[in-house]
Amino acid sequence: MQFLKLLLTWWNNQTIGTLWWTKRRGVLVGQDAQGNLYYTDRDGQSINGKPRRWVIYNGDVEATRVPPEWHGWLHYTVDETPDEAGFERRDWHQPHQSNQTGLETAHKPAGPKDAASYPAGYDAWKPE
Numbered sequence: 001m002q003f004l005k006l007l008l009t010w011w012n013n014q015t016i017g018t019l020w021w022t023k024r025r026g027v028l029v030g031q032d033a034q035g036n037l038y039y040t041d042r043d044g045q046s047i048n049g050k051p052r053r054w055v056i057y058n059g060d061v062e063a064t065r066v067p068p069e070w071h072g073w074l075h076y077t078v079d080e081t082p083d084e085a086g087f088e089r090r091d092w093h094q095p096h097q098s099n100q101t102g103l104e105t106a107h108k109p110a111g112p113k114d115a116a117s118y119p120a121g122y123d124a125w126k127p128e
Contacts, residue, residue, distance in 0.1 A: 014056050022056060030081045032067050034058055034096065038074070038081065050076055064099045 014022070026039035035058030044051040053074050055066060066074065069082040078085065100106040 014061075018054075018056070022054075026054075030070070030083050032070055032082075034065055034067070036065060036070070038070060062099060065096065067096065 022039055025042050027042050028037060029040050030038045032038070037056040037058070039054050039056065041052040046052040053076075055070070055074060057065060059065075069087045072078045073081050
């Protein structure tokens with residue numbers, strides 16, 4: 001079953017193609033606290049003129065699992081990896097939290113809870 005997931009899906013982990021590409025062309029440049037692995041192209045080749053960079057997730061493929069210090073490197077905002085730059089976690093850095101969209105724990109801005117609590121003279125739009 002694990003082989004079929006590897007062969008046919010991308011959301012469980014890397015695909016066979018990504019695994020093959022990584023083994024053939026990738027150079028491991030670092031790992032984050034969650035176990036995600038970061039690679040760059042061995043030959044520095046890319047279609048945008050910059051060496052290709054990618055991440056192999058340790059578990060679910062979810063973009064929010066890339067910490068900010070590695071996000072900057074992946075998107076060419078900085079050229080040094082967090083290890084090369086000497087990145088240090090500060091006490092005000094928040095721990096990773098998975099994407100909460102659609103869940104009860106998702107952020108909900110302060111405001112009226114229902115139409116009855118809207119200011120006087122304001123009618124909420126309702127579909128026909």
